Every structure is written in C-alpha cells, then in structure tokens.
Amino acid sequence: MRGEENISELCRREGIAASMYYGWSKEFLEAGKRRLAATRRELRPPAR
Template identity: 80%
Template sequence: MMKKPETSKDAADKLVKNIRRKTRQTYSAEEKIRIVLAGLRGEESISVLCRREGIAESLYYSWSKEFLEAGKRRLSGDTARQATSLEVKDLRSEALALKECVADLTLENRLLKKSMTGAGEAQE
C-alpha cells in the first residue's frame, strides 16, 4: 500500500483543523445556563444572542433542550444523578468499614457463645 504524497493544501487543511480543535471554546455548566436563560427571557432574538456569544444556533437549541429535559425530570421526582468519583470513593471506604465492624461483631458473638456453653460445644 503506497501512501499518496501529501500536498501543501492537505497539509494546510490539517494544520487549520488542528488549530481549530485546540482553540475550540468549552463552556461551563453555569455559562450554558446563563445563555439558555437569556434566550428563554426573549429580550433579544436567539440569532442575536448566539452571534454575541459566538455559538451556533443549533448548539443553543441543544443546550436549551437538555436544560428543559433536566428540569422536567427534576420536577417529576427523578432525582437520580451520577455520583462523582470522590463520592464513590467515600462510599466504598464506608462500606469497607461497616463490613469490618460486622466481622468484628460476628467474631465477638461467636466467642461469647463459646464461653457461655463451656468447652466450646455448639448450642444454637
């Protein structure tokens, strides 16, 4: 398989694509909410809002849809959410501590039963 030689136009296109990828702006959840709420207020048109914020209208509408669906789920009582890795770590350590406590109590209970029955005969 012979690879065709890369032309200067292909190299330029690849360079421009990499620059765009690295300079793509990411928006925090707070910024997305601010933009969506500004659009929902209706003080200015969505196209003007998107032009001012530097986003595509399709991106605004997808954020708006996600925002409204999340509100709908919350109002309907579906409050399940993804746990953060810190929460998962804390829950795992708490579960381990509880398992150790149960093991200690079980061992202590068995020892007490053996001491009550005398020579270690099992009577349950």
C-alpha cells in the first residue's frame, strides 16, 4: 500500500497474477469506503 515495492515484483514473488492482486485491492478499498459511510450515518444525530 505504501508503494515500497513494485506490484509486478511482489506478485511474481508470491505467485499470484497481478490482475488478482488488483481485484483484491479494489475489493478491500471499496469495503473500507462502505464501512466509513456506514460509520458516518451512525454518527449523525437522529432526524427530528
């Protein structure tokens, strides 16, 4: 995530396809966005 290592090299070393890595990364980031959005909704004061 920090860009300390080239993604292609990382995938080659770990034996996974780069497309698999990018799919996982996208899923992870989208799940984080959904969770943050839910947290913001929970923190809003109730409607009057």
